[in-house]
Amino acid sequence: MSGAGERVFIDGAAGRIETFIERPAGATRGAALVAHPHPLYGGTLDNKVVQTLARTFLELGYVALRPNFRGVGASEGVHDEGRGETEDLLRVAAHAKENLGDLPLVLAGFSFGAAVQTQVAQRTSPHRVVLVGVPGDSIVIHGERDETVALAKVLDWARPQELPVVVIPGADHFFHLRLNVIKNIVKGSWRY
Numbered sequence: 001m002s003g004a005g006e007r008v009f010i011d012g013a014a015g016r017i018e019t020f021i022e023r024p025a026g027a028t029r030g031a032a033l034v035a036h037p038h039p040l041y042g043g044t045l046d047n048k049v050v051q052t053l054a055r056t057f058l059e060l061g062y063v064a065l066r067p068n069f070r071g072v073g074a075s076e077g078v079h080d081e082g083r084g085e086t087e088d089l090l091r092v093a094a095h096a097k098e099n100l101g102d103l104p105l106v107l108a109g110f111s112f113g114a115a116v117q118t119q120v121a122q123r124t125s126p127h128r129v130v131l132v133g134v135p136g137d138s139i140v141i142h143g144e145r146d147e148t149v150a151l152a153k154v155l156d157w158a159r160p161q162e163l164p165v166v167v168i169p170g171a172d173h174f175f176h177l178r179l180n181v182i183k184n185i186v187k188g189s190w191r192y
Contacts, residue, residue: 010067010095012088015076019067019092020045022058029061030104030127031096033120035089035113039069039079049110052179053130056186057108063100067092069116082112086119093124106130111148111173130186138163139189141182143171 005023009016034057036050037043045066054064069085070077077084093105104127109117121129129138142154144167151167158165166185171178 012091017067017088018074022064024058024061032057032062032106033065035109037110038112039072053108056183085116089120140165144169146173148173
C-alpha cells in the first residue's frame with residue numbers, strides 16, 4: 001500500500017506547481033508522473049482515475065507524483081492549451097530526478113493529461129507510458145461508451161502504430177464503477 005503523502009510546490013515557468021507526492025511503503029522501483037484531465041472542465045490531481053493510477057503505481061513500488069496543471073488548485077499561471085502544461089510536467093519530472101535519483105520514469109495521463117504526456121514522452125526517456133502510445137509497449141485503455149472521445153477515433157489513432165487498445169465494456173469517459181478494472185489491467189500487464 002502507500003506510505004505518507006506530501007503536498008509540495010515546484011518552481012515552474014508560470015509560477016509554482018502544486019504537486020502531491022506519495023511514496024511506496026517498501027523499496028522504490030521508479031517514479032510515476034500522473035497527469036489529470038482537462039483543467040477547464042474540472043480536472044484536478046484529485047480526479048478518481050488519476051488517484052487510481054497513482055495508487056496502482058504505489059502498489060507497484062513507484063513514487064507517485066500528481067501535479068495540478070496551471071491555474072488549478074494552488075498551481076499558479078493560466079491554462080496554456082497543453083504547451084505550458086508540457087513544460088510544467090517536464091519540470092516535475094526533473095524535480096523527481098533531482099530528489100529521487102535517476103530512477104525509471106513512468107508517464108501516465110487521463111484525457112487531456114494523456115495528450116500532454118505524449119509531448120512529455122518525446123522529450124524524456126520514459127521507461128513506460130500508460131494511456132499514451134509512445135513506446136511500443138504502451139497501455140491504451142478506453143471505455144466502450146466514452147461519449148467524449150469515440151472508440152472509433154482511438155482505434156483509428158492506434159491502428160497505424162499497431163498499438164493494442166484495451167476496451168472496457170460499458171465504461172464511459174470517466175470509467176464510472178470501472179476503476180478497479182483499470183488497476184487490474186495496469187498491474188496485469190506490468191513487466192519488471
